[in-house]
Structure formats: C-alpha cells, structure tokens
Amino acid sequence: MPERARKIRVSCVLNGSASSFEAHPMARLLDVLREDLKLTGTKEGCGEGECGACSIEMDGVLVNSCLVPALQAQGAKIRTIEGVAIGESLHAVQQAFIAHGGAQCGICTPGMILAALNLLARHPEPDDAQIREGLSGNLCRCTGYMKIFESVVAAVRRAETGA
Amino acid sequence: METRVIGKSVPRKEGREKVTGRARYVDDLSFPGMLHGVTVRSPAARGRIRAVHFEGDIPWHEFTVVTAKDIPGKNCIALLIEDQPCLAAEFVSHPEEAVVLLAHHDKYLLEEARRSVRIEIEPLPGLFSIEDSLAQKEIIWGQDNIFKSFYVEKGDVDSAWARAEFVVEGTYETGAQEQLYIEPQGMIAQVNGAEGVTVWGSLQCPHYVHKALMILFGLPRERIRVVQAETGGGFGGKEEYPSMIAAHAALLARKSGRPVKIIYDRAEDMVATTKRHPSRTRHVTAVSRDGKLLAMDIDFTVDGGAYETLSPVVLSRGTIHAAGPYACANVRIRSRAVATNAPPHGAFRGFGAPQSVFALERHLDRVAEAVGIAPEELRRRNFIREGQTLAVGQVVKEKVDMNALLGRAFELSGYHAKRKQFAAENSDARGAIKKGIGFASFLHGAGFTGSGEEYLASEVAMEAMADGSVHILAGSTEMGQGTNTIFAQIAAEALRLDCEQIRIVQPDTAHVPNSGPTVASRTAMIVGKLVETAATKLLKTLRDSGFLREGYSAEDFSRACGEYITAHRELKSFVKYEHPRDLHWDDQKYSGDAYGAYAWAVYVAEVSVDMRTAEVRVNDFVAVQEVGRVINPVLAAGQIEGGVAQGIGFALYENVVWQEGRMVNAQMTNYVMPTSVDLPAIRVCFEEIPYGRGPAGAKGIGELPLDGTAPAIANAIAHATGVDVRAIPVTAETLLEMLEAVHA
Numbered sequence: 001m002p003e004r005a006r007k008i009r010v011s012c013v014l015n016g017s018a019s020s021f022e023a024h025p026m027a028r029l030l031d032v033l034r035e036d037l038k039l040t041g042t043k044e045g046c047g048e049g050e051c052g053a054c055s056i057e058m059d060g061v062l063v064n065s066c067l068v069p070a071l072q073a074q075g076a077k078i079r080t081i082e083g084v085a086i087g088e089s090l091h092a093v094q095q096a097f098i099a100h101g102g103a104q105c106g107i108c109t110p111g112m113i114l115a116a117l118n119l120l121a122r123h124p125e126p127d128d129a130q131i132r133e134g135l136s137g138n139l140c141r142c143t144g145y146m147k148i149f150e151s152v153v154a155a156v157r158r159a160e161t162g163a
Numbered sequence: 164m165e166t167r168v169i170g171k172s173v174p175r176k177e178g179r180e181k182v183t184g185r186a187r188y189v190d191d192l193s194f195p196g197m198l199h200g201v202t203v204r205s206p207a208a209r210g211r212i213r214a215v216h217f218e219g220d221i222p223w224h225e226f227t228v229v230t231a232k233d234i235p236g237k238n239c240i241a242l243l244i245e246d247q248p249c250l251a252a253e254f255v256s257h258p259e260e261a262v263v264l265l266a267h268h269d270k271y272l273l274e275e276a277r278r279s280v281r282i283e284i285e286p287l288p289g290l291f292s293i294e295d296s297l298a299q300k301e302i303i304w305g306q307d308n309i310f311k312s313f314y315v316e317k318g319d320v321d322s323a324w325a326r327a328e329f330v331v332e333g334t335y336e337t338g339a340q341e342q343l344y345i346e347p348q349g350m351i352a353q354v355n356g357a358e359g360v361t362v363w364g365s366l367q368c369p370h371y372v373h374k375a376l377m378i379l380f381g382l383p384r385e386r387i388r389v390v391q392a393e394t395g396g397g398f399g400g401k402e403e404y405p406s407m408i409a410a411h412a413a414l415l416a417r418k419s420g421r422p423v424k425i426i427y428d429r430a431e432d433m434v435a436t437t438k439r440h441p442s443r444t445r446h447v448t449a450v451s452r453d454g455k456l457l458a459m460d461i462d463f464t465v466d467g468g469a470y471e472t473l474s475p476v477v478l479s480r481g482t483i484h485a486a487g488p489y490a491c492a493n494v495r496i497r498s499r500a501v502a503t504n505a506p507p508h509g510a511f512r513g514f515g516a517p518q519s520v521f522a523l524e525r526h527l528d529r530v531a532e533a534v535g536i537a538p539e540e541l542r543r544r545n546f547i548r549e550g551q552t553l554a555v556g557q558v559v560k561e562k563v564d565m566n567a568l569l570g571r572a573f574e575l576s577g578y579h580a581k582r583k584q585f586a587a588e589n590s591d592a593r594g595a596i597k598k599g600i601g602f603a604s605f606l607h608g609a610g611f612t613g614s615g616e617e618y619l620a621s622e623v624a625m626e627a628m629a630d631g632s633v634h635i636l637a638g639s640t641e642m643g644q645g646t647n648t649i650f651a652q653i654a655a656e657a658l659r660l661d662c663e664q665i666r667i668v669q670p671d672t673a674h675v676p677n678s679g680p681t682v683a684s685r686t687a688m689i690v691g692k693l694v695e696t697a698a699t700k701l702l703k704t705l706r707d708s709g710f711l712r713e714g715y716s717a718e719d720f721s722r723a724c725g726e727y728i729t730a731h732r733e734l735k736s737f738v739k740y741e742h743p744r745d746l747h748w749d750d751q752k753y754s755g756d757a758y759g760a761y762a763w764a765v766y767v768a769e770v771s772v773d774m775r776t777a778e779v780r781v782n783d784f785v786a787v788q789e790v791g792r793v794i795n796p797v798l799a800a801g802q803i804e805g806g807v808a809q810g811i812g813f814a815l816y817e818n819v820v821w822q823e824g825r826m827v828n829a830q831m832t833n834y835v836m837p838t839s840v841d842l843p844a845i846r847v848c849f850e851e852i853p854y855g856r857g858p859a860g861a862k863g864i865g866e867l868p869l870d871g872t873a874p875a876i877a878n879a880i881a882h883a884t885g886v887d888v889r890a891i892p893v894t895a896e897t898l899l900e901m902l903e904a905v906h907a
Binding site (some may be wrong): 034039041042043044045046047048050051053069074080081082087090097098099100101102103104105106107108109110113127131133134135136137138139140141142143144145146147148149 | 172174175177178179181183184185186188189190193342343344345346347393394395396397398426429471581642643644645733751797798801804805806807808809830832836837838839840842844845
C-alpha cells in the first residue's frame with residue numbers, strides 16, 4: 001500500500017467566514033466540504049467534472065469541486081450553496097427556482113443556483129444565449145432546462161423591479 | 164368548476180430544502196461507526212466461477228467480506244420471479260454481476276481492496292444480440308431464451324392482404340438508454356437483533372425493496388424497514404435496482420454489526436445498473452387506395468438482459484402501445500422479451516412504449532409516402548374515435564379528439580408553412596443546412612396494465628392532528644416529479660384548506676401503507692384519487708360528528724379537529740383501491756380494458772441537419788397533449804419538458820456502446836445527454852378534458868413525453884434529408900453513413 005502524503009492545514013474564507021481545515025493536499029475539495037466540514041449541499045454526480053452538481057465559487061470563478069485539490073483552497077474565497085441565503089431569507093434566485101419550477105429532484109439545484117449566480121455576476125441582464133451558455137456546465141435530467149431558464153429570467157426581472 | 168388550489172401552480176412542497184441544499188439525500192446521511200461498502204463484480208459475461216483470490220498488500224483481516232454463503236435466506240432479488248441472484252455463487256450470467264462484497268471504514272483503502280480481488284472465471288460463450296438469442300446459439304435462460312411472449316389479435320389480419328392496394332414493410336430498432344438521474348444510486352443499512360433490518364436509500368418503490376429483503380433474510384414483514392431518503396431522480400432506474408443495493412448493504416451490515424453505506428460512483432452506476440430495453444420491431448401494413456389501414460401485423464422484440472426482472476411487464480406495455488391511437492379492424496401483435504448476457508435491462512420512463520411507438524410512428528410516415536398522401540392525412544383517416552376499439556379490444560369510452568390535438572400542434576408549430584418552405588429551400592443541392600419538420604401522434608395508458616391495479620390494491624391513510632394539520636400517509640415517493648405537491652393540492656382541495664396545512668409523511672414502510680410502486684404514470688391518477696377519497700372520508704367523519712359546520716374556515720377546521728381528537732382520541736381515514744366494475748381484462752387472451760385512461764398527444768419537431776458534419780439540431784419542439792385536468796401547470800409542464808429532453812437524448816445523443824454485454828462508454832464524458840445549449844425551446848400545450856375517475860379530473864402524465872419525441876425527430880430528419888431513418892439514436896456518425904449512401 002503506498003504511503004499517503006501528510007495532511008496539511010488549509011485556511012480560506014468559506015461563505016464569508018474565516019475557516020481552516022486539515023486535509024491531504026490532493027484530497028478532493030468536494031470531499032473536504034461534504035465530509036470534514038459537513039456542508040452536504042454540494043453534491044457529487046459524476047466525479048469527473050461533467051455534470052456540475054458539485055459546482056462552487058472560488059474567488060468568483062465557478063469550479064467543479066470534484067476536480068479541485070484541497071491545497072488550492074488555501075487563501076481562496078469560497079462560496080457554496082450554504083452561503084447563498086442570508087439566514088432564513090432566500091436569495092432572489094432561490095425564490096425564483098421555487099416559484100418557477102427550476103428545481104425538480106433537487107440534486108443539480110445547488111450547483112445550478114451557483115452557476116446562475118455566477119452568470120448574473122458576469123451578465124446582470126443575460127440574454128437567452130448567455131443563460132444557456134452560462135448554465136451549460138450543469139446537467140439537469142429532470143427539467144429539460146426550460147423552467148431553469150425561466151427562473152433565471154424571473155430573478156433578473158425581480159432585481160430590476162426591486163420587487 | 165371553481166377550485167381553491169387545483170389548477171394553480173402552488174410552489175413545490177420541498178422546494179425550500181432543495182434550493183438551500185438542506186434536503187438530505189442518502190449520501191448526506193451518516194451514522195456513528197458507519198462503514199463503507201463496495202461490490203466486486205464479474206469480469207466476464209458468462210462463465211463458471213472457479214475461485215476468488217484476495218491479493219495485494221491489503222490488511223484483509225480488517226475487512227468485512229461477504230459472499231453468497233453469507234445470505235441467511237434465499238439468494239435472490241425477488242421481483243416477479245426469483246431468478247436473479249443477490250450474489251453470484253457458481254455462475255455469472257452478465258458482466259459486472261455482483262460476486263463479493265467488502266466493507267471498511269476507510270473508503271480509499273476499500274477501493275484499493277476492491278481492485279485487489281481477482282475473480283477467476285472459466286468463460287462460457289455468451290449471447291449479445293436479439294438475433295443470437297432468438298437463433299438459440301446458446302440456451303442461457305429457461306428452455307428457449309424467452310422470458311415472456313404475448314399474442315394480441317383483433318379481426319383477421321391474413322384476410323386483408325389480398326384486398327390491400329399497398330403493403331408496406333419495415334424493421335425499426337431502438338438502442339439502450341441510460342436513465343442518468345444525476346444522483347447515483349445508494350443505500351445505508353443497519354441490522355440488529357432487536358429491530359431486524361433497516362435501510363435508507365434513494366429509491367422509487369419502498370415496498371419492492373421490503374419484499375426483496377424479507378425473502379433474502381427470511382424475516383417476517385415487521386422486521387424489515389425501508390425508508391426513502393430524498394431521491395435525486397429515478398425515471399424508472401430506481402424502480403427495481405435499489406433492492407439489489409439494499410440487499411448488499413444489509414448483508415455487509417449484518418456481518419460487520421455496523422451500519423454500512425454503499426454509494427455507486429457514476430461509472431459503476433452506468434455499467435452495472437439497468438437501462439432501457441433495446442428493441443426491434445417489424446411492421447407489415449396493408450393499406451387501401453384511400454389510405455385506410457386495413458391490417459397491421461406487428462412483431463416486437465425486446466432484449467431483456469440476463470435475468471427476467473421486469474421484462475415481461477415492459478414487454479406488455481410496449482405490446483399494447485404498438486398499434487397506437489388508430490382504428491384498424493385487423494391487428495396482430497406478436498412480441499417477446501429475450502435473454503442476452505448483458506446486465507438486466509429495466510424500467511425506464513415509458514416502459515416499452517417509447518420503443519414500439521418509435522417504430523409505428525416512423526413506419527406510418529413511410530406508409531403515407533407509399534400511398535402518396537401527406538403523413539398527417541394518413542393519421543387523420545385512421546385516428547381512433549370515441550366508441551371505436553383499440554388493438555387489444557378496448558372500446559374507447561373517453562372523449563378523444565386526436566384531430567383537434569393535431570390541428571393545435573400544427574398551428575403552434577407552423578407545420579404546413581414550414582413543410583413547404585423547407586422543401587423549397589432544401590431543393591437547392593448546394594445548401595449546407597437542410598431543414599425538416601416532422602411529427603408523431605400517440606397515446607399512453609396510465610396506471611398498471613389490465614388487472615394490475617386490482618392486484619396491487621393500493622392503500623392510503625390520512626390523519627388529522629389536534630392543531631388541524633393533515634398528514635398523508637402513502638408509499639408513493641417524491642423523486643422530483645412532484646408527488647408531495649400534487650398530493651397536498653388534492654387533499655387541500657377536497658378539505659377546502661391551503662396546501663400549507665397538509666403534510667406528507669416520509670415514505671417509511673414502518674409507518675405508511677403500501678400505495679404501490681411510484682411508476683407507470685399512476686401516482687397522480689390512481690394514488691391521488693385515493694388521497695382525494697381519504698380526504699373526503701375524513702371530512703365526512705368530522706362533519707357527522709357535529710364539530711364542523713358548512714362554510715367553515717381553516718381555523719374552524721383546526722378547532723374541530725382538536726375537539727374531535729379530545730373526544731375520540733384520533734381522527735384518521737383509510738382507503739383501499741377498488742377496481743371499477745366496468746373495466747374488464749382477460750389475461751389469457753390479452754384483451755380488454757388495458758388501462759383505465761389514456762393520455763393523448765401530438766408532438767412536432769423541427770430540425771436542421773448540417774450536411775457536412777451530419778449533426779442534427781432540434782430547432783423547435785411543440786408538445787400538445789390531453790392529460791385530463793392539469794393539477795399544477797408548472798409541475799405538469801416541467802414533466803413534459805423534462806420528458807421531451809430525455810426523448811431528444813434518446814433520438815440523437817444517447818448511445819450505449821456495447822462490447823460483449825458490457826457498456827464501454829460508462830462515463831458522462833462519452834455517454835452524452837442534452838445540455839442547456841443542445842435543446843430547443845420546448846413549447847408545451849395542454850388541452851384539458853377532465854377524467855371522471857381521476858382526482859379533480861386528472862390522468863397520468865409522467866411517461867407520455869418519452870413516447871412521441873423520438874419518432875417526431877426521426878420523421879423530421881427524414882423530411883430534411885430524404886434518409887429513411889430506421890434506428891435511433893441517430894448520431895452524427897450513423898447519419899453520415901446514411902447520407903453517403905443516399906447521395907452515392
């Protein structure tokens with residue numbers, strides 16, 4: 001059995017708070033989040049960066065946490081689904097996903113919502129092509145994506161009207 | 164009819180948990196002292212197990228190791244019959260068949276250990292195609308490799324050939340399709356002397372798992388408990404296979420004395436679990452000069468894989484749907500499910516119907532061409548109407564107007580104008596892009612077939628609490644399709660309350676009655692009706708007691724519940740399914756009222772084909788259907804859109820590549836499902852004709868969209884390119900070959 005690398009201490013800003021953990025440098029950030037930090041909102045769908053269920057934001061970039069080694073989290077600003085709502089107050093995108101049928105089975109939803117937030121940060125008023133492109137790294141088998149697009153559009157409209 | 168909540172898009176009951184990441188799926192659960200489990204699988208498709216070697220530098224003494232010898236009851240996964248072993252003991256019948264189970268607390272070491280078990284097999288020749296199985300090159304199951312066959316006959320087919328102006332023949336094939344729910348399969352089991360066996364998992368049918376575990380462990384009903392965790396998609400893929408994983412986790416838990424979790428990774432899920440049955444259909448059709456169908460002779464075969472599992476039932480639905488929504492006096496359908504040495508094929512949304520409907524709807528476009536009339540004209544001259552008889556001898560008693568659905572679908576899609584426009588544009592031989600538009604018309608029966616619902620005898624319970632909240636107890640599962648919300652709406656409507664006052668109890672065989680499996684587009688229509696009846700009964704009890712008067716408010720209802728419970732201890736109702744007396748089914752002749760109700764639909768697809776790369780793009784999709792009263796428009800449209808997306812995958816992208824019974828592209832990287840940039844706008848339209856026996860008039864909906872999507876696309880590709888599409892998926896590679904043949 002090969003000797004495993006020693007664990008290292010990693011410090012980062014996780015969902016707005018300073019956080020640190022010990023992990024093998026090449027451990028998947030996905031496993032660290034789910035198993036060590038008990039943030040199980042981030043899901044594993046394929047383990048090879050295809051499905052996007054494990055999407056998180058690192059320094060403002062949407063990444064598949066199944067492909068990120070733990071050591072890369074050092075000094076990073078990380079946002080997971082657990083950091084999207086403020087207390088019990090849902091983000092407009094989360095509310096839109098509920099109102100417009102953007103979530104069905106829910107397993108792609110945390111990653112999809114982070115992808116939507118990341119898209120809206122880059123394109124506050126995205127057109128249809130930008131929405132499709134922005135979410136194309138996140139697979140959904142339930143919705144055919146139509147209700148997800150509608151949810152994103154509704155969240156934008158809500159932001160515009162301030163409703 | 165004025166309604167409170169029916170017909171309104173009330174938000175998904177568990178939506179808040181899902182959008183915040185708080186919903187707990189099986190892999191999010193953890194128990195103290197829990198071990199992880201893995202499955203060691205057969206490297207060969209068929210053969211005799213000679214030995215199992217535990218090799219490598221692995222501390223084997225730390226591992227829990229389970230083989231067939233550790234099974235306390237019968238070594239089978241009981242379903243319709245008991246032919247599938249839980250763990251192969253002497254023989255293996257397909258690649259990736261489970262042979263050994265391992266458990267350890269360190270999942271990284273566990274993976275190394277799994278790779279260090281070598282299963283030595285003396286190989287035997289296998290069967291890997293429908294043709295080889297039918298030719299009986301080997302006998303691998305029973306006497307003749309046939310799991311089940313059906314014979315349906317209406318009128319006299321052979322008398323029609325001589326009268327026919329045209330006889331059109333054709334053979335059509337559909338490939339396997341992976342369900343590809345985004346949450347892989349998983350289970351956690353705990354076994355102890357006091358409570359027996361308990362499993363928590365991602366599953367559609369808690370009582371299927373319950374039955375399988377009783378027989379595997381030889382334990383009575385009350386010593387097995389199955390709990391559904393939040394389930395990340397099923398589509399049929401979590402109908403029968405979860406029993407296998409539950410069995411494996413429970414055997415490891417029993418031997419180790421610790422809770423054991425088994426979560427499949429994507430590759431294992433794709434290579435080892437069920438897929439849609441590959442199929443082959445042969446049509447011979449007799450047509451009159453004016454395009455009337457005189458006779459339909461249909462021969463339908465599905466590949467069932469190595470064990471029977473659900474193949475007879477899949478075959479049944481595929482057989483009954485094979486002749487479509489047409490009135491034809493003479494129909495003969497011969498069908499069979501055959502054995503091959505692939506992992507068993509299983510339930511997948513549509514359940515045999517997408518296969519036979521693809522063949523029929525593609526074939527009818529060819530029939531129209533032979534007759535020299537438009538494809539829609541052929542359908543119009545043969546659509547079934549109220550009072551006419553379907554192939555299985557069922558007289559259609561519902562209001563049905565396929566012509567109106569066709570008209571609506573053509574209007575929404577601009578079918579006629581585009582058909583002309585594309586034909587003109589395509590005639591320019593230099594054009595690099597050819598466009599086409601095609602459609603399919605079809606029906607889908609809701610609920611179990613024939614006497615199925617009568618045998619299931621589903622049950623639902625309801626309990627009102629002292630605070631006025633009403634709990635629905637049912638074995639029906641939420642897996643994204645909206646069971647929780649639909650049930651809450653049905654109960655709220657019947658009780659004249661808001662949905663927030665209704666609670667859905669988590670499916671747990673220790674607490675909920677058996678409402679039958681969550682399959683077959685039966686949950687809203689059949690179980691939903693039981694929910695409605697249970698609510699009506701509960702309300703009557705409360706009314707008859709004198710605690711509740713006419714014109715009550717939510718507060719009055721809550722107060723009345725409190726008073727009733729103080730006086731009588733509890734307020735419950737219980738309902739069991741009663742089969743309508745006017746529905747008759749003859750299992751021997753395979754004729755009669757196959758389904759209580761059908762959904763009816765016409766789908767139109769518009770495609771463009773890049774003639775250089777042979778890539779097909781669906782540019783527009785219109786789905787018009789009649790599914791009775793729509794309970795929740797957002798959820799209903801979500802069902803159709805999602806089903807159409809899966810159908811587009813089935814038609815164009817999702818290609819399972821086989822090598823000696825093993826899927827070799829078992830990765831999301833090379834098994835391609837549609838992404839957000841691959842799909843057109845999917846436009847959904849419901850025509851609503853309330854169904855008298857459905858809750859608030861609703862019929863089944865879930866499977867319908869899988870039936871008509873692929874043939875509509877195939878017909879559009881044929882229109883665009885002139886290629887006679889006979890098989891799906893139509894990948895760029897296969898279409899390129901066909902284009903070269905056409906233009907050679």
